[in-house]
Amino acid sequence: MKTLNKIKILTYLLLIIGIASSCKKNKSIEPEEEEVTTPSTPNNLIKIGETYIVGANAKASVYTDKAFETGYNLIYVAFTDSTDGSALNMGHCTISPLMNMGSMSHGSPVENTSDTISTNGYFRSAVIFSMAGTASQWSLNINFHNHKNGKSGLGSLGVDVAASSPSKFKSVVLALDSNKKVFISLVQPTNPVVGTNNFEITLHQRVNGMTYPFIDQYTVEIEPEMPSMGHGSPNNINPTHVGKGHYSGKVNYTMSGLWYVHLKLYKNGTLISDDQYFEMTLQ
Template identity: 25%
Template sequence: MKKTLFFLAAVCIAVVSCTKDKTDYEAEIDKVITEHTVFKEAAVIRSEGYDIRIEALNGTFYNGYNEIRVKITNSQTNEKANVSSVTYIPIRTNADGSEISCPHQYNLVYRAEDDYFSGHSVFTSESGADGSWTLYMSFTVGSQTHLVEDNISVQKQPNKNLNMTSFIGKDNEQYFIALVSPQKPKVAENELVAGIYKFNQPTSPPSGNFPDPSQFSYTAVRGYTLQLDPRMPEPSMGNHSSPNNKDLTQYEDGLYRGIVNYTMTGNWTLNFIMLNQNGRILKGAEVPTDFTPGVEGVKSELHLDILF
């Protein structure tokens, strides 16, 4: 009888603990997960009679993947300028004076249907005492090229579903993986979108005016595969996974897409194995598939933690 009572008490404690954990998750979700769909002005540069407006989701630059839109108008007439090209380089100056960039689209693409230049940048850290970000841009009107720069603020990304990571692959190249969507997953099969980028090591010393694009060049990798194994690593969840997940492969827009099936809300880890176009593993390893209640699940050396 005593054993039975002890067992029932343990079950009650476990239920209360799980309920508390779930409540905590829901509280954090209410604070963290906001789905942004509207582009707003994040920065404006006024120079030589032109207004250069840079838009981002929610009007904010965040640590991680940012789609950007650039619109350039005449300062006096407020009419659209006849711009033929726009370039874009974000530079971070660290506290020690060193300068680095981040994955970005150097030559922005003109979208005629919406009348703006589009691109992206994957800010690798937020602004703070340890470093600041500056945008260096150029745009051409007629035969004249204009150079502009402006300090910007990059905020910490509050949405863990948009996490990113950087690492050195087995080929000694520096890579970056940034989640693009979903911003607000559902308990269902979700399309998982990510950008995968590589830093292009300079082949010659810097030349010309700062910044020299050849020293801060990044490209989206082509033809890679990001194998996916999502798991709930919390001891109470037993390291369980879910069915019907699909590895991420590249689409025409350069981003990588797959399927992640979330069977409940809570802490999830997206375990990855990244293979190049020849099938060589550049980072990541398989994780144990055992159901391990009471024991935290093992994570791949290449992973991203999320919470929804």
């Protein structure tokens, strides 16, 4: 019978060892997920159209990452030699948008690149469309200084601009800042997710129909809210000015559903706007 005891005890020891070793910590510290940032050139660019740059012996092909809509849009332009079709990677590209409303016309804020060499074949700019319109109304005037032949020229491409829904563009007249007309455009998040998101807006001022300088003097505060429940989210980081009218921070979402991100704008410590918000739906 003693052998039986021994066998039992041995079995126990084996079981303990087995379990202890099977529980050995597999502590592979996984790296934190990369923050979602816009890569310099997305993979799935959509071609909007092309136009000859008359006088520069070049052809411009215009791409974007999503169909044009009101608000902030990235534009990628690739130039080719209109004679031999070879890529033109050196030059100056300047875009100016124009809205032709028949009796009158106006432009909109634009961010042109100062690069003289293309990135992955593209010159990247951004345009803030201030209203929806058809290709016969909105056009992109593309000025290219071709460093291959030293010539400059202009091309024009009509583009369709849809109304963003929910709107990513707000136009507001600020009585407390000498009735300035200010454009607020949402840059990020384009695809909001539960958790932490980069939050970025641009602020531009309409001086006249063709002049829209960025604003870098404001202070921005954000407050997310689920309108149907009335609650917010913790640990948001207010956007701060990061250059060229861009204000960047973090917005947190605790659950999926409809959220509002309320904006407060301050100038020299005075609240000048608190009734604007961006609407976001998280699936």
